[in-house]
Amino acid sequence: MRVLVAGGSGVIGRKLLPLLTSVGHDVVVIARSGKRVVRLESTGAKIVIADALDRDAVLRAVDEAGPDAIVNMLTAIPSELNPRRLAKEFEQTNLLRTVGTRNLIEAGERSGVRQVISQGLAYAYEPDGSGLANExxxxxxxPPKQFVPVLAALKELEQRTQAASGLVLRFGHLYGPGSIYASDGSFVQQVKAGKVPLVGGGTSTFSFTHAHDAATAIVAALDKTVSGALNIVDDDPVRMSVWLPVLADILGAKAPKGAPAAIAKLAVGGWGVAYMTRLRGADNARAKLALDWRPRHASWRDGFAAELKGKAVAA
Known part of the structure; x- marks a missing residue:
């Protein structure tokens, strides 16, 4: 199958491209010119140059590539985020999720693409409810004010993808090389420096996804005729009050101190507090059944240890 990937240089893309090639797919990547092109060429994928926000350029690129499937992983998330400025820092990603998705789907429909897979989020669910969230x-x-435009863009991405009979893979909190949870990632460095407290008791429930498991889910989906949305997360949803101290211990950092939500809000805003106290975990049962998929890193505990023990760099 010829697979066109948009967003191949991201956290998931760097795991996905070699995996697609290794299982026999013919891979084409849409990329803007620059240093990323050199890195992408080393994966063995064919590169077509186009700005995802330029409709005509995307139409030409997809026509040139002639793919059977499009994998939409378009994001432009900064390597370090300020939760008080989330809306501003996600402006480019929001455009990619709306305008970029629209351009890709239009181009795919014109070129006869049979399958569309898009990247969504598994931690945008309504927090006021019992148990894990399913699809x-x-x-x-x-949602908190800073998350409003982010959520609106996600909804539009899902609507456009599903209107094209495509599949949205809702990933959890991504970790692995290139992520904020990598040994050189911004969050890990903050934990090592003792700058991440347990706000309001750390009552958010996190569902993590290793980048490799995200990539294997995409590969599995390409072999199926599944549409709609699926949660791609590990088997071990966990409260922040549990995983943050474990992460600090792996890094050899001091145990995180507690901080009242009201005081923390002054520093990180409403979204920052909600992120640490209100998120809801996700259920992966439907993805396992529909895709015949299992995460290699079934628990964040094993995944964090594999990624970080002996690798953490100095703060």
Whole structure:
């Protein structure tokens, strides 16, 4: 199968491209010119140059590539985020998820693409509910202000993908090389420096996804005729009050101190507090059944240890 990947240089893309090639797919990547092109060429994929926000350029690129499937991993997320400025720092990603997705789907429909897979999020679910969220759970109905445009872009991405009979893979908190949880990642460095407290008791439930497991889910989906949305997360949803101290211990850092939510809000804003206290974990049962997929890193505990023990760099 010829697979066109948009967003191949991201956290998932760097795992996905060699995996697609290794299982026999003919891989084409849409990329803007620059240093990333050199890195992408080393994967063995063919590169077509186009700005995903330029409709005509995308139409030409997809026509040139002639893919059977499009994998939309378009994001432009900064390597370090300020939760108080989330809306501003996600502006480019929001455009890619809306305008970029629209361009890709239009180009795919014109070229006769049979399958579209897009990257979504498994931690945008309504927090006020019991148990883990499955794919039928509604998205956050009254999110913090900074998350409003991010959620709106995600909803549009899902609507466009599913209208094209495509599949949205809702990934959890991504970790692995290139992520904020990598040994040189911004969050790991903050934990090592003792700058990440347990806000409000750390009551958010996190569902993590290793980048390799995200990539294997995409490969599995390409072999199926599945549409809609699926949660691609590990088997071990966990409260922040549990995983943050474990991460600090792996890094040889001091145990995180507690911080009242009201005081923390002054520093990290409403979204920052909600991120640490209100997120809901996700259920992966439907993805396992529909894709015949299993995460190699079934628990964040094993995944963090494999990624970080002996690798953490000095703060």
């Amino acid at each position: 039928d759970t509604s998205f956050w109905t009254r």
